[in-house]
Amino acid sequence: MVDTRVLLSGVTLDNPVIPASGTFGYGQEFRSFYDINCLGTFSFKGTTLMPRFGNPTPRVAECTAGMLNSIGLQNPGVHHVIEHELPELKTFFHKPVMSNISGFSVEEYVQVAALLDKEEQIGWHEINISCPNVHGGGMAFGTSCENAATVARAVKAVCKKPVYIKLSPNVTDIVSIAKACEDAGADGLTLINTLLGMRICLKDRKPVLANTMGGFSGPAIFPVALRMVYQVASAVRIPVIGMGGVQSAEDVIEMMLAGATAVQVGAANLVNPLACREIIGDLPRVMEKYNIVSLQDIIGGAWK
Amino acid sequence: MQFQVPGFYLRRPISVCDWDEQTLTLIYKTVGHGTEAMTRIQPGDEADLLTGLGNGFTVKPCMPVLIGGGVGVPPLYKLCKDFLAFGAHPAVALGFNSKDEVFYEKEFMALGVPVTVTTVDGSYGAKGYVTQGAEALTFDYVYACGPTPMLRAVYTLCEQRGISGQFSLEERMACGFGACMGCSIQTASGPKRVCADGPVFEKEALLW
Numbered sequence: 179m180v181d182t183r184v185l186l187s188g189v190t191l192d193n194p195v196i197p198a199s200g201t202f203g204y205g206q207e208f209r210s211f212y213d214i215n216c217l218g219t220f221s222f223k224g225t226t227l228m229p230r231f232g233n234p235t236p237r238v239a240e241c242t243a244g245m246l247n248s249i250g251l252q253n254p255g256v257h258h259v260i261e262h263e264l265p266e267l268k269t270f271f272h273k274p275v276m277s278n279i280s281g282f283s284v285e286e287y288v289q290v291a292a293l294l295d296k297e298e299q300i301g302w303h304e305i306n307i308s309c310p311n312v313h314g315g316g317m318a319f320g321t322s323c324e325n326a327a328t329v330a331r332a333v334k335a336v337c338k339k340p341v342y343i344k345l346s347p348n349v350t351d352i353v354s355i356a357k358a359c360e361d362a363g364a365d366g367l368t369l370i371n372t373l374l375g376m377r378i379c380l381k382d383r384k385p386v387l388a389n390t391m392g393g394f395s396g397p398a399i400f401p402v403a404l405r406m407v408y409q410v411a412s413a414v415r416i417p418v419i420g421m422g423g424v425q426s427a428e429d430v431i432e433m434m435l436a437g438a439t440a441v442q443v444g445a446a447n448l449v450n451p452l453a454c455r456e457i458i459g460d461l462p463r464v465m466e467k468y469n470i471v472s473l474q475d476i477i478g479g480a481w482k
Numbered sequence: 483m484q485f486q487v488p489g490f491y492l493r494r495p496i497s498v499c500d501w502d503e504q505t506l507t508l509i510y511k512t513v514g515h516g517t518e519a520m521t522r523i524q525p526g527d528e529a530d531l532l533t534g535l536g537n538g539f540t541v542k543p544c545m546p547v548l549i550g551g552g553v554g555v556p557p558l559y560k561l562c563k564d565f566l567a568f569g570a571h572p573a574v575a576l577g578f579n580s581k582d583e584v585f586y587e588k589e590f591m592a593l594g595v596p597v598t599v600t601t602v603d604g605s606y607g608a609k610g611y612v613t614q615g616a617e618a619l620t621f622d623y624v625y626a627c628g629p630t631p632m633l634r635a636v637y638t639l640c641e642q643r644g645i646s647g648q649f650s651l652e653e654r655m656a657c658g659f660g661a662c663m664g665c666s667i668q669t670a671s672g673p674k675r676v677c678a679d680g681p682v683f684e685k686e687a688l689l690w
Contacts, residue, residue, distance in 0.1 A: 200662070200663075201657075201661060201662060202661060203660070203661050206660075207657075207661040207678070208661070223663075231666065231668060232666060235653050235654060235664070235665065235666070235667070236653070236654040236664075237663070237665075237666075238492070238654055238655065238656040238662065238664035238665075239654070240490060240491055240492045240516070241491065243491055244491055245656060247656065247662065249662070249663045249666075252663045252673065397491075447657075447661065448656050448661060448662050449492060449493060449657075451532070451657070451661075
């Protein structure tokens with residue numbers, strides 16, 4: 179018997195597998211594929227104060243071993259999420275869910291977080307300071323230590339639930355930003371968001387994405403993500419949730435050896451809607467293969 | 483449906499031409515690397531598909547015309563069969579760029595419906611756009627599938643005649659089942675996902 183449970187800020191997850199924000203909506207689209215209660219939890223679609231339509235299309239593009247997206251935080255707004263999405267989710271998902279919060283000002287992050295913190299279904303908050311697809315918000319907060327710490331401190335002040343800050347890989351030194359968030363009181367960190375990229379159509383000689391650039395995700399970014407998780411997890415004392423190109427139980431274990439307490443799966447859900455269920459199903463077999471009795475014990479095993 | 487092409491990351495969204503208990507008929511045009519790779523699939527190969535995605539055309543009591551442009555033609559074939567089963571005889575207008583791109587004219591004619599073919603360069607059928615071919619026909623409701631400029635022209639034709647219709651839209655997609663928000667459009671009733679809420683939208687929903 180193997181033990182797949184991990185402890186995430188005082189809450190035990192049945193397993194460390196968490197669908198990443200923006201690839202899982204508010205759970206609804208996946209319930210026709212499988213019972214999502216097998217998940218550790220999931221991080222819901224990035225939510226802002228007001229509804230947002232997002233960027234013009236095309237918003238997605240194919241790449242070798244991955245994809246680009248420039249959705250631009252399309253979401254129905256926090257009030258709709260509280261009044262409609264969360265009550266609906268409650269009917270088919272019976273575990274605490276992770277909120278994902280975005281904003282265009284510190285005040286917006288604080289307002290959305292304060293509203294969602296009152297919702298009993300929410301177990302943790304993930305604060306997205308790293309969206310590469312919006313101007314004047316998102317990543318603007320995640321690319322400087324000072325701004326990242328300001329958001330972390332302000333959100334933490336209005337939340338009872340654990341606050342995780344989602345970091346951008348599009349920075350010179352992710353460790354210093356991680357430490358700034360830790361010093362500002364963040365309970366944990368999630369990384370990495372997508373890498374800024376682009377494609378150009380040879381026929382049109384123009385960018386494929388209407389927004390020119392977008393976030394690159396998928397298996398191609400796994401080694402970059404793993405390296406950053408390794409660097410950050412070994413430098414901070416708060417838990418790290420690792421993500422970026424994860425698509426197998428082996429990838430989950432590798433991320434945990436790099437220091438991840440839990441692991442998010444993003445783009446893989448969009449290609450194979452059963453991806454997370456398959457990864458969770460494979461975990462015990464892969465753990466046995468590598469003589470792992472408890473996943474909790476292997477966190478940071480590569481540097482401890 | 484969404485087709486996983488070996489060697490490519492995202493699935494390819496392809497509309498369904500026809501289906502029964504045993505068979506799924508897809509017609510696609512080789513436009514990029516993904517569809518090019520699909521041409522190398524051999525009989526007997528296994529395919530990884532997500533099917534039953536999104537909505538489809540709805541048969542309504544009306545005097546219908548089915549207007550298809552290029553790769554927008556295939557989904558109208560099953561619709562045409564559905565109309566015949568319903569007891570209505572739709573008029574069909576198909577448009578292509580040139581003679582070498584014309585397909586499925588005979589298949590539609592074999593169903594016993596009147597078919598008008600136009601080509602942009604005049605190399606086959608009447609010269610012009612498919613909307614010009616449709617103008618001569620008698621109808622009071624439109625079913626359209628094709629590239630966006632064609633759909634907009636059909637929309638204008640509907641406006642001129644004061645009639646309605648159903649439009650099957652195209653957008654670049656990633657997941658195809660409503661999770662990623664890659665293919666969102668604005669409609670009269672707010673943002674909708676072409677993959678999951680569409681691809682077929684009523685004329686009144688479109689903000690054109």
